[in-house]
Amino acid sequence: MKYVDEFRDPQLITRAAEEIKRLADPNKHYRLMEVCGGHTHAIYRFGLKDVLPPNIELIHGPGCPVCVLPMGRIDDALSIAADSDVIFAAFGDMMRVPGTNGSPLEHKARGMDVRIVYSPSDAIKLAKMNPQKHVLFFAIGFETTAPSTALTLLRAKSEGLHNFSVFCNHVTIIPAIRAILDSPDMRLDGFIGPGHVSTVIGCRPYEWIAKNERKPIVVCGFEPVDLLQSIVMLLTQLQKGEAKVENQYKRVVPWEGNRAALRAMAETFQLRPYFEWRGLGFISQSALRIRDEYCEWDSEQRFHIPGIRVTDPKAAQCGEVLKGVLKPAQCKLFARECTPENPVGALMVSSEGSCAAYYNYEHRKAALVTSIGSAA
Amino acid sequence: MSSGAKLGVAAPKIRFREPQIEMAHGAGGKASRRLVEGLFTPFFFGASTDPLGDAAHLSINGAQLAVTTDSFVVKPLVFPGGSIGELAVNGTMNDLSVSGARPEAIVVGLILEAGLRTDVLQAEIQTIANAAQKAGVRIAGGDTKVVEHGKADGMYISTTGLGTLLPGVEVNPQSVRPGDKIVLSGPIGDHGITILLARGELEMEGDLRSDTRSVFPLVEALVKAAGPGVRWMRDPTRGGAATSLNELARDCGLGIVLFEDTVPVHDAVRGACELLGLDPLHIANEGQFLAVVASEFAEAALKALQTTAGGEEARMIGEIREQPAGSVLVMTLYGGSRIVDMLVGDPLPRIC
Amino acid sequence: MSADNGIGYTPGGCHMCLAIPGKIIEIASDNPNSALVDVVGMRRKVDLGLLQDDMPVSGDWVLIHVGFAMSKISEVDAMDQMRTLEMLGECEAAVQEVRGYGLEDLEDKQAS
Numbered sequence: 001m002k003y004v005d006e007f008r009d010p011q012l013i014t015r016a017a018e019e020i021k022r023l024a025d026p027n028k029h030y031r032l033m034e035v036c037g038g039h040t041h042a043i044y045r046f047g048l049k050d051v052l053p054p055n056i057e058l059i060h061g062p063g064c065p066v067c068v069l070p071m072g073r074i075d076d077a078l079s080i081a082a083d084s085d086v087i088f089a090a091f092g093d094m095m096r097v098p099g100t101n102g103s104p105l106e107h108k109a110r111g112m113d114v115r116i117v118y119s120p121s122d123a124i125k126l127a128k129m130n131p132q133k134h135v136l137f138f139a140i141g142f143e144t145t146a147p148s149t150a151l152t153l154l155r156a157k158s159e160g161l162h163n164f165s166v167f168c169n170h171v172t173i174i175p176a177i178r179a180i181l182d183s184p185d186m187r188l189d190g191f192i193g194p195g196h197v198s199t200v201i202g203c204r205p206y207e208w209i210a211k212n213e214r215k216p217i218v219v220c221g222f223e224p225v226d227l228l229q230s231i232v233m234l235l236t237q238l239q240k241g242e243a244k245v246e247n248q249y250k251r252v253v254p255w256e257g258n259r260a261a262l263r264a265m266a267e268t269f270q271l272r273p274y275f276e277w278r279g280l281g282f283i284s285q286s287a288l289r290i291r292d293e294y295c296e297w298d299s300e301q302r303f304h305i306p307g308i309r310v311t312d313p314k315a316a317q318c319g320e321v322l323k324g325v326l327k328p329a330q331c332k333l334f335a336r337e338c339t340p341e342n343p344v345g346a347l348m349v350s351s352e353g354s355c356a357a358y359y360n361y362e363h364r365k366a367a368l369v370t371s372i373g374s375a376a
Numbered sequence: 377m378s379s380g381a382k383l384g385v386a387a388p389k390i391r392f393r394e395p396q397i398e399m400a401h402g403a404g405g406k407a408s409r410r411l412v413e414g415l416f417t418p419f420f421f422g423a424s425t426d427p428l429g430d431a432a433h434l435s436i437n438g439a440q441l442a443v444t445t446d447s448f449v450v451k452p453l454v455f456p457g458g459s460i461g462e463l464a465v466n467g468t469m470n471d472l473s474v475s476g477a478r479p480e481a482i483v484v485g486l487i488l489e490a491g492l493r494t495d496v497l498q499a500e501i502q503t504i505a506n507a508a509q510k511a512g513v514r515i516a517g518g519d520t521k522v523v524e525h526g527k528a529d530g531m532y533i534s535t536t537g538l539g540t541l542l543p544g545v546e547v548n549p550q551s552v553r554p555g556d557k558i559v560l561s562g563p564i565g566d567h568g569i570t571i572l573l574a575r576g577e578l579e580m581e582g583d584l585r586s587d588t589r590s591v592f593p594l595v596e597a598l599v600k601a602a603g604p605g606v607r608w609m610r611d612p613t614r615g616g617a618a619t620s621l622n623e624l625a626r627d628c629g630l631g632i633v634l635f636e637d638t639v640p641v642h643d644a645v646r647g648a649c650e651l652l653g654l655d656p657l658h659i660a661n662e663g664q665f666l667a668v669v670a671s672e673f674a675e676a677a678l679k680a681l682q683t684t685a686g687g688e689e690a691r692m693i694g695e696i697r698e699q700p701a702g703s704v705l706v707m708t709l710y711g712g713s714r715i716v717d718m719l720v721g722d723p724l725p726r727i728c
Numbered sequence: 729m730s731a732d733n734g735i736g737y738t739p740g741g742c743h744m745c746l747a748i749p750g751k752i753i754e755i756a757s758d759n760p761n762s763a764l765v766d767v768v769g770m771r772r773k774v775d776l777g778l779l780q781d782d783m784p785v786s787g788d789w790v791l792i793h794v795g796f797a798m799s800k801i802s803e804v805d806a807m808d809q810m811r812t813l814e815m816l817g818e819c820e821a822a823v824q825e826v827r828g829y830g831l832e833d834l835e836d837k838q839a840s
Contacts, residue, residue: 001643001646001647001650001749001767001768002749002751002789003749003789003801003806004650004748004749006806006810010637010708010709010710012810012813012814012816013710013712014710014711015813015814015816015817016813016816017710018816018817019816019817022817038746044714045714046708046712046714047707047708047711047712047713047714048712049712050711050712050713051710051711051712091794092653105398105399106398109396109398109399118578118579118652118794118795119579119775119794119795119796120794120795121775121795121796122579122795144747144793144798145793145794147778147796147798148775148778148793148794148795148796151775151777151778151796196747196791196793196798199747199791199798199799200798222747224710224712225813229809229812229813229816232816248809250802250805250808250809251801251802251803251805251806251809252791252798252799252801252802253799254799258778258779258781258798258799259781260777260778260779260780260781261778261798264777264778340720341406341407341720351653360715360717361714361715362714362715363715364700364702364703364715365700365705365713365715578772579772579773579774579795580770580771580772580773581770581771581772582769582770582771583769643768643769644768644769644770646768647767647768647769647770648767648770650748650767651748651767651770651772651792653746
């Protein structure tokens with residue numbers, strides 16, 4: 001696979017890993033945060049922790065949009081979809097996210113019309129194919145996904161589609177990073193910067209991290225070689241006492257971002273004054289709502305929303321794990337009451353959430369007594 | 377699942393606590409296992425601790441028989457590479473084959489939806505007859521029921537297969553030892569992805585066909601070359617290779633290590649999995665099987681498969697180790713590793 | 729028939745960050761915003777609406793996310809990155825080699 005296999009080349013991975021070992025000062029302990037859930041997932045999927053020296057610690061950040069979605073928002077959307085004339089459409093990741101009375105998939109088993117879509121365009125197609133019903137598209141994601149929703153809203157308006165609306169849960173990444181840096185318990189040396197969000201917002205929005213917080217940040221791709229190269233770049237900066245924004249993912253990320261995408265977003269969205277993030281609390285100017293000019297396609301304007309707020313069980317330590325203060329295995333509920341099959345907290349619900357990723361790919365490795373050795 | 381054990385006398389202890397059946401219970405992964413072990417086993421197999429295999433080997437008045445049953449719910453009924461009829465015959469034969477038996481006869485139960493077109497039904501009946509004849513297997517009988525329109529997705533097929541035991545081989549997860557090698561008969565993921573694409577819900581197409589076939593000729597070749605060394609076999613259908621191997625790891629209490637670069641996957645399957653965020657190890661197959669073979673027989677086993685028609689892409693993909701006990705670990709060429717669990721949930725409902 | 733496709737939990741299946749490179753095979757004749765993209769033999773319909781300012785053509789590679797092309801992939805930058813990666817460790821090796829020569833040989837090296 002082009003643009004994929006080259007970046008999974010075992011020789012290049014080994015070479016990058018050796019460079020990391022060479023650069024890492026054995027007397028230092030490095031704490032690097034990867035913000036994006038996709039990076040968390042890639043780290044586990046490719047077993048990259050096995051090739052890093054023990055004094056480099058990767059802390060998982062809050063960039064998992066499903067993880068930070070408050071349960072009440074699912075309840076709100078499902079309450080609209082309880083009407084038999086409504087079709088609930090969402091990405092696959094949303095299907096097993098539990099609401100107070102069950103996940104969308106469980107609601108489907110009880111008779112709700114729930115459909116999986118792979119693109120917001122599919123949701124529009126559904127609306128056209130089912131003129132007697134209303135399609136509610138549950139939109140979620142950071143700035144990577146928001147432009148696609150934006151274009152879809154523009155299309156819905158230009159085509160005069162009346163049986164379609166978007167329940168918008170898009171959030172923005174910078175306030176999440178700010179929340180991490182504002183957290184008193186957090187000590188970080190640098191950031192592995194979001195890759196796909198940056199194709200939209202570009203690299204400039206991260207400059208304050210380098211200038212004001214004096215932390216290096218490297219915008220990073222998703223293949224193993226990308227992650228390791230970014231760590232090389234971070235260590236090189238740290239060695240030189242530098243703190244700047246670098247773009248490792250140049251082949252895809254333009255420094256200025258994607259203007260057309262940003263325009264579409266500006267046309268259809270505006271910032272909410274505040275929004276609740278599961279595990280992090282209320283953050284101002286951190287989420288998008290649909291503009292009034294598009295209110296006809298805004299589920300929150302078309303329908304009555306109960307505005308349900310659900311608090312997480314106290315025992316679930318999602319907030320601390322989300323901020324990187326605790327490791328997944330350190331939460332009292334991890335692998336006991338809280339598993340991917342029966343998620344209690346937000347981070348176990350999405351496969352990108354640090355608890356789920358750790359559970360699926362890692363935690364039984366900790367039980368290994370002897371070292372595994374390399375492939376035959 | 378089948379077991380040759382006798383019924384226990386104690387009142388059955390039900391461990392299945394869920395209030396209703398969900399799609400996940402039929403997916404072949406963790407939920408399925410909970411249902412079978414928690415609700416069926418206590419009633420059917422009593423206190424037996426025999427692991428459940430693909431077919432049961434019964435001794436009845438001195439006659440040694442293998443018996444299995446399987447059901448086929450597929451949507452769409454016809455897809456590139458095959459149809460529900462073919463899955464039914466091949467799937468049943470494969471369950472018998474990997475238990476170490478020669479398929480001899482099947483009986484076919486049909487549940488038909490009112491409104492099903494006769495020409496569609498006829499095509500499947502023809503397919504079943506052809507597949508059975510090709511495999512030298514008798515169709516010994518059947519049953520038919522019709523249900524209301526809206527149930528049965530057109531048709532459901534249930535089969536029971538009978539076979540005779542192959543001499544020189546006895547599969548049992550308890551006989552697996554550290555150092556044993558794992559052999560896979562060919563590329564994984566073709567069937568599940570073909571079905572997914574055939575549904576037409578994705579804006580995606582590819583040149584993929586279901587791999588449905590009888591694996592008996594390959595099993596026979598394997599047993600001939602390595603019979604005394606064959607410890608365990610399974611055909612990884614729902615839940616994929618990862619689920620079958622996790623079940624083995626649990627049943628034998630040992631660890632399984634797979635080498636990622638050796639697992640054969642067709643490019644198109646890889647592309648689809650990357651696009652959809654799926655792991656080929658979790659995707660259903662209908663024409664492949666896994667075997668655990670003692671290391672001294674492993675080369676001969678692999679050679680036997682590779683020189684038999686249809687087995688050219690067979691590979692040795694891993695080995696049994698003490699650790700990680702009860703789990704499956706996938707290793708990369710550069711020393712990275714990840715645990716691969718049994719399937720959770722149902723990524724692709726109604727695929728086989 | 730209901731469009732039932734209960735994709736449940738798949739370790740590895742999160743669409744939020746999932747983006748994959750694909751090659752544009754064909755732009756739809758009736759819709760310049762729609763293209764057919766190839767990912768190792770899988771062909772997928774992709775929306776080009778976000779690349780309006782610099783529309784890709786047949787043969788270009790793009791990054792696909794939830795059915796939309798997010799960015800063109802720069803072959804030049806990819807190759808540049810490959811070169812950097814291949815040289816990792818070589819710079820250090822070269823430096824060590826030079827140190828090993830000592831100052832007396834520096835003139836020789838400058839001459840070559």
